[in-house]
Amino acid sequence: MNILVLEQSRVQQIILNAMFKENNLHPEFVESYAAAIEAIDKNDYDFIFSGYSLPDGNGVDIGRHLREMGVSRPGIVLLTTEDKESIVKEALAAGITRILFRSSTHELQTFIKELADSDMNFEELSGKVLLIDDDRTMTELMMAVMKNIGFECDVRRSGEQALTLFAEQEFDLIVADYFLEGEMNGLDVVNLVRQMGGKKSRVPIIVISGQADRDKRLEILKSGANDYIDKPIIPEELQVRAYNMLVQKKLFDRVEGQRLDLQKMAMTDSLTGLYNRHFLSDIAPKRMAEARRHETDLTLMVIDIDHFKAVNDTHGHDKGDEVLRSFASLLKQSCRQEDIAIRLGGEEFLLILPHCSKPGATEKAEKLRKDAMRLCPGGVAVTISIGVACVEHELLSAAKQENRFEIEFGDIFSAADQAVYKAKNAGRNRVEFLPLDNK
Numbered sequence: 201m202n203i204l205v206l207e208q209s210r211v212q213q214i215i216l217n218a219m220f221k222e223n224n225l226h227p228e229f230v231e232s233y234a235a236a237i238e239a240i241d242k243n244d245y246d247f248i249f250s251g252y253s254l255p256d257g258n259g260v261d262i263g264r265h266l267r268e269m270g271v272s273r274p275g276i277v278l279l280t281t282e283d284k285e286s287i288v289k290e291a292l293a294a295g296i297t298r299i300l301f302r303s304s305t306h307e308l309q310t311f312i313k314e315l316a317d318s319d320m321n322f323e324e325l326s327g328k329v330l331l332i333d334d335d336r337t338m339t340e341l342m343m344a345v346m347k348n349i350g351f352e353c354d355v356r357r358s359g360e361q362a363l364t365l366f367a368e369q370e371f372d373l374i375v376a377d378y379f380l381e382g383e384m385n386g387l388d389v390v391n392l393v394r395q396m397g398g399k400k401s402r403v404p405i406i407v408i409s410g411q412a413d414r415d416k417r418l419e420i421l422k423s424g425a426n427d428y429i430d431k432p433i434i435p436e437e438l439q440v441r442a443y444n445m446l447v448q449k450k451l452f453d454r455v456e457g458q459r460l461d462l463q464k465m466a467m468t469d470s471l472t473g474l475y476n477r478h479f480l481s482d483i484a485p486k487r488m489a490e491a492r493r494h495e496t497d498l499t500l501m502v503i504d505i506d507h508f509k510a511v512n513d514t515h516g517h518d519k520g521d522e523v524l525r526s527f528a529s530l531l532k533q534s535c536r537q538e539d540i541a542i543r544l545g546g547e548e549f550l551l552i553l554p555h556c557s558k559p560g561a562t563e564k565a566e567k568l569r570k571d572a573m574r575l576c577p578g579g580v581a582v583t584i585s586i587g588v589a590c591v592e593h594e595l596l597s598a599a600k601q602e603n604r605f606e607i608e609f610g611d612i613f614s615a616a617d618q619a620v621y622k623a624k625n626a627g628r629n630r631v632e633f634l635p636l637d638n639k
């Protein structure tokens with residue numbers, strides 16, 4: 201990634217260089233506006249970081265210069281010490297991608313890290329834009345601009361039509377005129393999108409306004425729009441702002457994707473791919489609350505592979521791992537969609553079976569025991585012991601009606617756990633059922 205840093209202070213250069221170096225990025229440093237323009241003319245940068253005060257201008261001038269040239273790349277980050285509304289407005293108008301305050305070192309570090317983590321090719325950025333405007337000349341102009349930077353467009357004349365399409369399809373950016381055909385205006389669209397929840401509510405929105413006064417701009421930004429453009433539209437300005445929005449969205453999507461991957465990893469057992477104990481603490485109260493609310497059966501099975509230590513001792517740890525993986529696949533195959541298979545640790549597993557009554561559970565446990573005997577994973581014959589406990593809907597209804605006691609997930613789990621010990625003590629390779637202790 202090619203980065204240019206425009207910074208007149210040597211001390212700041214050293215600080216910034218350390219942050220970039222930590223993330224394996226190696227920017228080029230220049231100290232004046234003139235030197236930056238020369239460097240930009242010669243090289244193709246993905247990002248420019250610029251201090252606000254320069255000996256021969258200010259950081260915002262860089263944005264203005266690139267915008268006047270009609271250049272949509274690179275992204276420009278302005279580093280400033282002052283949180284002044286006038287600077288923010290000046291920067292936004294000049295097409296600055298991001299304003300970061302020097303006092304917030306953490307924010308700057310995070311931004312640089314996100315940049316380094318994204319191996320995104322900014323030249324090949326593509327996106328889908330929803331244009332909402334009832335003026336044909338305007339939409340034709342906007343479509344030409346978007347096409348120019350490789351974005352696909354869908355056009356709708358009213359907020360109502362646009363929101364119907366937005367609910368059905370994925371978009372990376374919305375550009376909405378303030379005044380629209382139909383009952384809604386551009387700000388109504390912003391409000392409704394922001395209320396949608398989830399990923400859709402975070403799609404960036406640019407509002408186009410014909411009344412460029414300060415109050416109107418503030419109203420637009422306060423409504424949740426990410427940016428605004430005054431009429432008459434300058435095509436280059438629309439191009440730069442749309443491009444910048446998309447770069448930010450793609451970076452955000454990537455970070456969000458990484459967060460979800462990490463969350464999944466934290467809930468999953470790496471050897472078998474089943475859920476782990478962390479997931480159990482998350483899901484247990486939910487499943488119990490569901491069973492209580494709808495008064496439905498809930499069964500738990502604690503399953504333990506017999507003499508597993510001997511498998512490791514005789515065949516080696518790798519073979520032991522193969523047995524665990526293979527048994528986990530059997531559990532997954534045995535599950536219905538709403539069932540949950542968890543590896544509690546070692547050779548111990550848990551099945552959570554909603555809507556499963558005692559007769560159903562006994563039958564299922566017996567089938568699983570027999571399937572495990574037939575499995576012979578990696579050529580090793582294994583047997584399993586299963587402890588079953590079940591809370592049936594009649595008990596939940598009675599408890600609710602008589603306001604008697606609350607049955608907790610822990611009560612069912614502890615009964616299933618005791619049941620598996622009973623199975624072990626009774627000779628293994630068997631299913632044992634234990635009723636819940638009356639509280």
Ligand SMILES: Nc1nc2c(ncn2[C@@H]2O[C@H](COP(=O)(O)OP(=O)(O)OP(=O)(O)O)[C@@H](O)[C@H]2O)c(=O)[nH]1
Pocket residue numbers: 471504505506507508509510512516517518519520521524545546547624628
């Ligand atoms: N291969 C492998 N072995 C594991 C793993 N986690 C735990 N173990 C082993 O599983 C064995 C469990 O042994 P024990 O708790 O004595 O139980 P057991 O031999 O199955 O005996 P019973 O449960 O009484 O039938 C131990 O030897 C652990 O080292 C793992 O991820 N992979």
